[in-house]
Amino acid sequence: MLQSATHPHAKSPIGAAPDLPLAAYRFMLRARLLDDKFAALYRAGKIHGGVFLGRGQEALSAAIGVSIQETDVFAPLIRDAAGRLAFGETIVDAVRTYLGSALGPMRGRDGNVHRGRPQAGYLPMISHLGAMVSVVNGVLFARRMKGSSGMVGVACLGEGATSTGSFHEALNQAAVEKLPLVLVVANNQYAYSTPNDRQFACADLSAKAAGYGIEAHPVVGNDLSACLEVVGRAVGRARAGHGPQLIVASLLRLCGHGEHDDAGYIVPELKNSPLGRDCLKLAEKFLLAKHFTNTAQIAAWRGEAIREIEDAVAQVQREPTPDPFTEDWSALATEHLVEGYE
Amino acid sequence: MLQSATHPHAKSPIGAAPDLPLAAYRFMLRARLLDDKFAALYRAGKIHGGVFLGRGQEALSAAIGVSIQETDVFAPLIRDAAGRLAFGETIVDAVRTYLGSALGPMRGRDGNVHRGRPQAGYLPMISHLGAMVSVVNGVLFARRMKGSSGMVGVACLGEGATSTGSFHEALNQAAVEKLPLVLVVANNQYAYSTPNDRQFACADLSAKAAGYGIEAHPVVGNDLSACLEVVGRAVGRARAGHGPQLIVASLLRLCGHGEHDDAGYIVPELKNSPLGRDCLKLAEKFLLAKHFTNTAQIAAWRGEAIREIEDAVAQVQREPTPDPFTEDWSALATEHLVEGYE
Amino acid sequence: MSSITYLEAIREAQAHALRDDPRVFIYGQDVGAFGGAFKATKNLAKEFPGRVLDSPISEDAMVGLAVGAAIEGMRPIIEMQFADFSTVGFNQIVNQASTLFWRTKVSCPITVRLPFGGTSGSGPFHSQCLEAIYAHYPGLVVLTPATVEDAYSMLLSAVAINDPVIFCEHKLLYYHLKAEKLPSEALPIGKARIAREGRDLTVVTYSAMVHEALVAATELATEGWEIEIVDLRSVKPLDTDTIVASVARTGRLLCVGEAWPWGGVTAEVIARVTSEGYGLLDAPPQRLNAKDTPVPYHPNLWAAHRPTAHSIAAAARNLLRQ
């Protein structure tokens, strides 16, 4: 999301054209460095539970984040650190959720990638794949009912999640309601260890769009400009009232499913293919070649980001963890309906 | 299913060409008359629970039944009286289930359209729409594992059921496993009262096939010869190893959702459109025009069928109903694991 | 209106909610122009244009949409065509709706209407009682009105509650149960009701079984027994106080439910009474549930599968003799 004067690209001296790629790049970079930090914390035994990274998928994810606005709806998934930051998540909130700070948005109740602020249109995923899509529909549906227009909702999924009944029901529902849903499928060739040929049988997942009566947008997912262009176009189409849009990005995840996984199942053919190229490096090359930025600037951004991340970690490590004795052990908003069991 | 010398078409004097349409027509006729009888019994208060008819869908259903073999798998739905008969169901079994005879295949435990004989590849539907498709997959999968080949499995659905997650998961599963599944969608324009524009947003449900990487076969569902040709072709493709086939038939149901429903929601435009024409009458016309049969013969068949149905009803009405005192109140096959609760 | 049925009360409550609160809408299969499979939303689509909408046959997405709308401050009512079909929307209910508030502080005021319970000839997939399944999950409120008045007032409350409510409306009561008029006030949610007073034995039950128990009590009255009947109204939360107070008066407890026997409401009630009001019992607490098989289609089997006035009276007699 591009917002206000504090946004990095606002300072860009190069003018209008490079703004979006530069902004996206900076989110990619920050996300990559944040992910690296989480990986390091995980290896150091500082994180409870799993760590799920977006390495190799930052171009797509950042493109989503910078293509939508604060007033839109965003339901990221496990590989969307970049999109989350671009949509306005602070590094501190991300670190808080991973480290279980009581001050984080999930207050230690949920962790790692399960974070969000639904009040702000930023939906915290539940684990069940596909389940968030219809929730995005519901937000859009309600806003339309209340008279809003011009907003879009983006839901992110992996290609594996296209096999879920939830995905199908929700996409069809969005099509019937002609909701401004942008469904982004990051086809990273594997669902955990399962390769595409055990997951679906169509040549290209974009072929699904016609069966829902919606528009499809295939894109090369490690090419930042392509992502910016295609995501921008799809978001624009949805915003303009053309109904749900299906983006299918081809890419490769450059890490394990989680940090516990060495991804030994990813075949060398794919790693060595164009899909296996690191989107961050490609983006850097592109920005430098275009003279949108220079290496000193990038180094400075990197340094800034690292400092910010380190500061956030240091801060969060001093923050209180949730206290079972003061914890409100109740799942209901309605206090007088809560049962005591002791 | 066409089998043995006792099959009606075996007596056909007209030779090879008319066999299939005549056989299908006779099943259509028998199904229509059987449905009429169920409707009459329902009105007379002789049937407990709902009555669900296939009026207007007999051509498609019969075409399925005569296009597959005893060794195939068949999972009919609520409008498949014709297909059931053609697959080998006896009129007595159908009547037994509707009247709750203890001697029927469901022994009064389940009723109306919830009947089948899984041992014989004839799967009894559960009510949850879409849920039978993956069960057909499982039968085909197991048979292949055991070394069988050349069989197909047909699962029937209405267009409304294409909105279920089950439909999607199962169709994708069949595609990934390249199973010989023929999925027949009877698009009768309504799911209960819900018109297609509230159910899906693609122009033609056949457009879904590409998204699964499978073959599609649209067909006009009240045209018997078209159904025979298209179903025959799809079944042939599946049998020959070309993977799942999606048939989408356009037609109109010429009755209520159940006999309690007057279908007042069906718009006259559709009733008066070609889709609204009665497949049974169209088939009759076609067979007479082709001189495959004559009116006397049809009258005789009709008379035979009515007698058979009346006899079945008379017989079943004398059959024992289930007795709660001798009933085995246990849901487990393993006797020693059954709990007593009294 | 000279008299009003349980079903009409449900319709009226929805009309009332739609009228009073612009945040309310109804979404479900055939609920629009058709007015629903049971006509519980009859005429509402016309009366409230754009707020009573047909959904595709997509229970998972139906509930998901409701949760999203709730996040935006709406108060959706989801009609499942039959309770039995909620199993395909199950995940969105038990993992999405029920956890939202706890995880995010954003409340999830959705009402999921489940036409539930056995009726003759409906068979294994149109008769189920799923209240125990939902009550086991944290974050859900599970209501089971037994009267026309409660159907009305509790549905109004359900829509007003800031949490997901599973509203179990019994199909057997839809047409036959009648009241003179709709109530203007009601017991709060979470309070059980003494449906009949008595001093010899307490029957704790809910929904359609309240009426079987009432018939049994009338029968037992002719034998000189005074049966007290507690209508739970809400199975989660469960009004332990009212139950224990009744058992304190009678010393005998029979719990009756139409659901399957393993676990469920009757087990929970007995566990609470014996833990919290142990000394009050003069005889072992007893349960009467449906049999442990799917619900049979044939009326003969169906009538034997569920508790009835007859079997309740028999169980009560046994217990009174102890």
Add this chain to the structure above:
Amino acid sequence: MSSITYLEAIREAQAHALRDDPRVFIYGQDVGAFGGAFKATKNLAKEFPGRVLDSPISEDAMVGLAVGAAIEGMRPIIEMQFADFSTVGFNQIVNQASTLFWRTKVSCPITVRLPFGGTSGSGPFHSQCLEAIYAHYPGLVVLTPATVEDAYSMLLSAVAINDPVIFCEHKLLYYHLKAEKLPSEALPIGKARIAREGRDLTVVTYSAMVHEALVAATELATEGWEIEIVDLRSVKPLDTDTIVASVARTGRLLCVGEAWPWGGVTAEVIARVTSEGYGLLDAPPQRLNAKDTPVPYHPNLWAAHRPTAHSIAAAARNLLRQ
């Protein structure tokens, strides 16, 4: 093998079943070459080509396929990646698999493996205990092995049983619980086991909580109390006889479960004991369950959410004092 873990026992049981019975196959996400998210099928795809297959992320279709295969006489094992995800395959389990035999006389010998239960840091969607949800439905057998030996022998039994079995394997026990060797014989399914003998109080529990209870019992032994621990092994069927016999010896009953508190195993056990063995109790039966919220992510909260040796000992002390 010098020692074998609970997880290895599960793998070995599957290898054994695949070896002995050509009707067995395994189907689930990542169970093939990868060997499963927890490595419970490690090397099996290689050892048994074509019989250990990766499925798409389609829990509904996974179970549906298993039922179809069972109709054809196969004995599929379905691995859910986590028990929590079985909610999206729920309908096929509770309406398709569980009703097949009752409706058609064709048995449905499928085993659904549910890696379940809480582990630190796993949070609301990777920690759930769903045994009560499945046990409520007729037509399912629900097993909850607590030991390496039972994990092995009960999984072998599960595959052999002619009914759908929900096999709840506790993730917390996977790596840490070890045994010297696999058993050659075992208690039959449906029989509970006395995990520790004692005369002062009976703790009835199952799965990971058996080990918490054992620690509590050791602690209480230092205070002079002899706690008897009944490991249910199977929650449906439930071995009422063994439970009642134990309560007859001790006079005191504490039921402990890791699941949510409303309904479930602990309520069912108490309902049975108080109905059938009422006079045996010298004090009110007590329950200890998880708290009535989703399972929290943070270790601090998680440790307080579930019963532990500490809270079990405290509850036992309270009860012993009564």
